[in-house]
Amino acid sequence: MRGWQRYVKIIVGGAILLVLVVSGVAAPLLAPYDPREQRLANRLQPPSLTTERGRYILGTDNLGRDLLSRIIYGSRISLLVGAATVVLAGLFGCIVGAIAGYFGEMVDEVISKTTEIFLAFPFLLLAIAIMAFLGQGVFNLILALVLSRWVQYCRVVRGEVLSLREREFVQAARALGGKDLYIIARHVLPNTLPSVMVIATFAMAIVIIAEASLSFLGLGVPPSVPTWGSMLSEGRSYMYRAPWLTIFPGMAIFITVLGINLLGDGLRDILDPKLSRQG
Amino acid sequence: MLRRRFIGAIPVLLGVSFIVFFLMHLAPGDPVNLLLGDAATEAEIERTRREWGLDRPLVVQYWEFIRRAVRGDFGMSLRYGVPVSTLIFERLPATLELAFASLFVAIIISLPIGVYSAIKHNSFWDHSGMTLAMIGVSLPNFWLGIMLIFFLGGQLNLLPVAGRIEYGIEIKPITHLYLVDSLLTGNLAALWSALKHLLMPAVTLGTSLAAIVTRIARSSVLEVIRQDYITTARAKGLSEQAVIWKHTLRNAMITIITILGLQLGALLAGSVITETVFSWPGIGGLLIQAISTRDYKLVQGVIFFFAIMYFIVNLIVDLLYMWVDPRIRL
DSSP: OOGGGGGHHHHHHHHHHHHHHHHHHTHHHHOSSOTTOOOGGGTTOOOOSOBTTBOOTTOBOTTOOBHHHHHHHHHHHHHHHHHHHHHHHHHHHHHHHHHHHHHOHHHHHHHHHHHHHHHTSOHHHHHHHHHHHHOSOHHHHHHHHHHHHHHHHHHHHHHHHHHHTTSHHHHHHHHTTOOHHHHIIIIIGGGGHHHHHHHHHHHHHHHHHHHHHHHHTTOSSOTTSOOHHHHHHHHGGGTTTOTHHHHHHHHHHHHHHHHHHHHHHHHHHHHOHHHHHHO | OHHHHHHHHHHHHHHHHHHHHHHHHHSSSOHHHHHHOTTOOHHHHHHHHHHTTTTSOHHHHHHHHHHHHHTTOOOBOTTTOSBHHHHHHHHHHHHHHHHHHHHHHHHHHHHHHHHHHHHTTTSHHHHHHHHHHHHHHHSOHHHHHHHHIIIIIIISOOSOOSSSSOTTOOOOOSSSOHHHHHHHTTOHHHHHHHHHHHHHHHHHHHHHHHHHHHHHHHHHHHHHHTSHHHHHHHHTTOOHHHIIIIIIHHHHHHHHHHHHHHHHHHHHHHHHHHHHHTTOOSHHHHHHHHHHTTOHHHHHHHHHHHHHHHHHHHHHHHHHHHHHOTTSOO
16 A cells, blocks of 8 residues: 555544544534433434424434434543543553563563453453442443453553563663663653554444443443433334434444544554554 | 463462452442342341351451352352352353354354455455455444344344244253254254344354454465465465465464454353343343342352353363464473
């Protein structure tokens, strides 16, 4: 791939992510209706550009709430949970991974065993387990996802730091009397950034699906907050009467995740020359 | 190496058991209230606290938890009033059948597409294969399941939308895997019904695994195909078929099996959602029921069981390495 073709995935993925961010931030301006406002007279209206009762582009749900407005507001939770989890799990995982790789020996042994313990649980299952006991809530949800996700960063960063610490520039910084924590923060961690960015992008896609899955199972945020997963779950009861209630929220999740995966693929092609040669 | 693998597993299993044990104490409030619900009387709470040993120090409780877990005793389900392990083993065949079927679906979709994409690198087929994989990996499986139910079950009325077998069809239980049992007993009506019931859940659960394995299969075949020994095989005049089947695929399979093994955990976790969507009577569905009825002993038992199953699967993957790659000796 040459020239601009290399950037197609990044542009398309980035554009989709941008739409998600804009719709989340500007939800009150973009949403035609209040996502919680119930109009029972208008319940289960099919998608239509103009009806006598109002303009419901994506239809209404069983309580007469506008689906488009709920999908626009729903992007907030996906974005918030996705971004917060990726940043917090990334920070924690990278720091712990760098400490393990840099200091080695006993510290590495303990941290590596701990990551093995967390990896013994399938990712979503650990999040389900934590949510089952903590209960619904945005904070709990982010905590559960961070606890389930940090190990991926930790393992990759540990591996990279193991080889980075032997490199000349790190040895030189040490010879010049640099303190360990300074060397980790200033010289080691910044060099792991390309790999971390690629993992973070794919992790965002995985976390958004996980959030939607947990909300679908009733283990996400409280039902009063509109999320794509809970909309799908509610819509299931009206699947044959009002298929739009399951089709559109699912499309929103799918397109968002597809966009982020495209972005991650594009970033990997550019940041990881070995893989991009294969692709 | 095998012995080292087992010894190394002990601290990991202890850590896993500690997390599972600790989960109960993660919940806000008294675990006894969680176990009994809000309507419990003071006397009931006190009695349960003593029965479950919750009045003893945490370390003692943890030791007791491990001691019982080693014997397969995860306690009693509050809702069903039977041992948690009985409930798990009753439902295990349904989950296993779904997991194997999904694995089968994933393999028959991913291997041909992935390998062909690599052989025809940068062609139209390669790009189409990779686009399909990208779509597959981005599809939330619960949505895919709901859409399949809507179109294939509801609109076209082609496949049943819930359960494992048609009501009224009896199967003589041998392995409790319906497909196997119906084959063993020659019960074709049951086989057909079980297959129809299994198809949609297996596709739902297998799709994302298929997408991941397609990409891995393609990249590992690409990597192997560029090795010197493949050039040598071609140079000595071997047919392209022999080069691909004997030399390339066998070496590429090492990576593919690793990924399949690692992804089996995701398959187990995914079964929780797929079983809920299709009312599949397996362990995943049992977990969600247990969470919604606050049957915490059952939740704890199922989570522990899943983690151990995942661990065993990873061990089996390690053993498979030896079979595929004789260079790795155990």
